[in-house]
Amino acid sequence: MASSYESPSEYISHHLTNLKITTGEGGFWGTFNLDSLIMSVILGVIGLGAFWLAAQRVTSGVPGRFQGFVEIVLEFIDNTVKDVFPGDRSFLAPLALTIFVLVFMMNLMDLIPIDFVATFMHAIGVSHWKSVPSTDLNVTFAMSFTVFMLIIFFSFKAKGAGGFIHELFTAPFGSNPLLWIPNLAINIIELIAKPVSLGMRLFGNMYAGELVFMLLGLLGMLGGVYTAGSIVLSWGWAVFHILIIILQAFIFMVLSSVYIAMAHEHH
């Protein structure tokens, strides 16, 4: 109930607060954002479940409409990954599929008018509920750092421990001992920058988008012509947001593929 808030700032801060549970002593290790996790699980199950259903009933004969759609998505992702990594895609392509589907589903929640969810959750006695997991930095960083782990893993796998460490010290400037420290510094910054930028980009886009919806919701509370304007502007922003939803999912997918493909390259 938007009108039940004391002040605009309370409205905003309420909508930006996750439903938390704490275990043990709480703090960093004991706190979980329950809404983000529940939404992620539901969206992951729905998103990949649809693909799993298609995989269960797959036929190499004439495909139905649903299988046709799933195959279009699959081939699109496979081709995108093939462009950045021409080698064995048996792991990288499903990874890209997972990222694309999960991020897309999470972003898609942004199109549900925020106060619908908040009002419903209030009615069943839940105090806070952020329905877009990708506006939670924990979620985006969880994915980007998983990708980071994979970058490290594939670097070791492709070059061996010696090769990877050798590369850390000798690329990009050269193997002169004087350049070892600058090389290492550059490489560490580069390695860390990848997951951080990946997670921050998605989070920033979705968080900003959510914030604009909230401000438009606030405008709607003023009543009269402001409410009408709020509805029109929210609609316009939602239409524009469709683009962002797909684009951010695509960017996250492509950049993850590029980073992991780069991990295979020898310098």
Added chain:
Amino acid sequence: MSLNATLFAMAVWFALLIWFAAAKIWPPLMNAIDERNKKIADGLAEAEKGKAALAEGEKQKAVMLKEARDAAGEIKLANEKQAQAQIDEAKAQAKIEADRLIAAAHAQIAQEQQKAREQLREQVAALAVAGAEKILKREIDAKAHADMLAQLKAQL
């Protein structure tokens, strides 16, 4: 906004989803796509083969048609020749028959002529004898003068 243990829970869930996609979703779907691609490629190759076979058959058909036409022409020609020969033979036989008939007719005519002449001769002889009888006013013994009469007849 602060980071908390959600990060790790989410990473575990994300890793599970990746594993699930890589193990249960991607391979069957991609296999089906590859299999269908292969089927389509095979089908196209078969169609190409069929097309070539059709062209080959078309060529064979033309050759066979030409052969048949030539054979038919030959048969027709032979038939015509045979017919002509039969006609010619028939004509020749007819001519022979006609000639025979004509010859027979001629022979008959000549015979008739001869016969008529004989009769005439006899009549003339008889007339001559009658004339001579009248001239001589006496009866000529036909028996006695048979030689003479026969001579007379031969001269006619």
